[in-house]
Amino acid sequence: MTAGSSSDVAALLRRAADDAGAVTILCHMRPDADTIGSGLALGLALDGLGVDVEVAFPGPEELPAALRELPGSKLLVGPAHLVGQPVAVSVDAASVARLGALDAHFGAAEHSVVIDHHASNPGFGDIDFIDPAADCTAELVLRVLDDMGVELDVDIATCLYAGLTTDTGSFRWARPESLRVAARLLDVGVDGRGWSRRLFDTHPFSWFGMVSQVLGAAQLDRTACGGEGLVYAVVDATALADLSWEESESIVDIVRTAAEAEVAAVFKQVGAERWTVSLRSKNTVDLVPIARAHGGGGHRHASGYSDAGPIDEVIARLRDSL
Numbered sequence: 463m464t465a466g467s468s469s470d471v472a473a474l475l476r477r478a479a480d481d482a483g484a485v486t487i488l489c490h491m492r493p494d495a496d497t498i499g500s501g502l503a504l505g506l507a508l509d510g511l512g513v514d515v516e517v518a519f520p521g522p523e524e525l526p527a528a529l530r531e532l533p534g535s536k537l538l539v540g541p542a543h544l545v546g547q548p549v550a551v552s553v554d555a556a557s558v559a560r561l562g563a564l565d566a567h568f569g570a571a572e573h574s575v576v577i578d579h580h581a582s583n584p585g586f587g588d589i590d591f592i593d594p595a596a597d598c599t600a601e602l603v604l605r606v607l608d609d610m611g612v613e614l615d616v617d618i619a620t621c622l623y624a625g626l627t628t629d630t631g632s633f634r635w636a637r638p639e640s641l642r643v644a645a646r647l648l649d650v651g652v653d654g655r656g657w658s659r660r661l662f663d664t665h666p667f668s669w670f671g672m673v674s675q676v677l678g679a680a681q682l683d684r685t686a687c688g689g690e691g692l693v694y695a696v697v698d699a700t701a702l703a704d705l706s707w708e709e710s711e712s713i714v715d716i717v718r719t720a721a722e723a724e725v726a727a728v729f730k731q732v733g734a735e736r737w738t739v740s741l742r743s744k745n746t747v748d749l750v751p752i753a754r755a756h757g758g759g760g761h762r763h764a765s766g767y768s769d770a771g772p773i774d775e776v777i778a779r780l781r782d783s784l
């Protein structure tokens with residue numbers, strides 16, 4: 463693996479375009495707006511240059527409804543129909559494990575590229591363009607597109623904007639560069655108001671009942687984390703009922719507002735005794751080593767991992783590791 467720059471990635475993709483080549487773009491499991499937005503933006507740009515493009519994410523979860531409305535979703539291919547092209551690009555995946563079963567396509571490519579902004583990313587491609595100083599992978603894709611000389615259109619800009627606004631919490635923790643990029647994308651014609659509503663402010667009515675149940679049972683452990691406090695909630699299969707999996711993703715943004723706790727956790731049931739854990743911290747606690755200790759990864763103030771077993775044991779394991 464080689465630490466690479468946006469211009470290294472741009473040169474490789476420019477060669478693919480000049481040779482009428484083919485590129486596979488891989489997004490991470492439990493796909494969010496940054497991985498899909500980054501993948502589709504890059505896919506649309508390459509498609510416009512005559513490259514044969516396929517974009518995919520691993521199952522079993524389906525694409526969140528809001529992301530199905532993104533331009534370029536026609537480029538998405540189900541895992542079973544993926545060809546696996548000579549150039550493979552992983553977007554927003556913090557490790558090869560986040561590609562699930564699609565890792566085989568990444569490993570089999572003649573040229574593999576990692577574009578990501580997770581601090582925990584060890585690098586797993588032939589070219590690793592990883593910048594933890596970026597708020598989102600979409601910004602890194604934009605740097606590649608700029609280096610390729612691609613002119614932004616509203617469809618590409620919309621996909622980038624979806625990743626940007628999601629990974630900055632609607633710009634709440636956006637760095638100056640992210641706001642400059644946002645202005646540029648809005649100038650191209652992105653419907654910022656509409657995408658905020660679709661991405662953050664739209665839920666089925668039954669989401670209210672799930673939130674009520676889950677928050678009503680949330681726990682505050684003031685002594686955890688060296689006295690800095692842990693607040694947590696559990697979204698089990700019963701609570702989620704027939705809601706789509708992505709409806710549980712917003713819970714952590716409510717739970718983390720508890721004034722009494724530095725760390726917030728949401729345990730989401732994904733199987734009989736299988737859980738994904740979302741972690742958030744406010745100031746002092748760096749979540750990267752904690753998530754890594756559980757086999758996961760992420761950012762300083764937002765990370766996650768998977769665990770298995772009875773929920774009481776899963777919670778205890780987290781508490782003991784803080």
Ligand SMILES: [Mn+2]
Nearest residue numbers: 496554599629
């Ligand atoms: Mn991201």
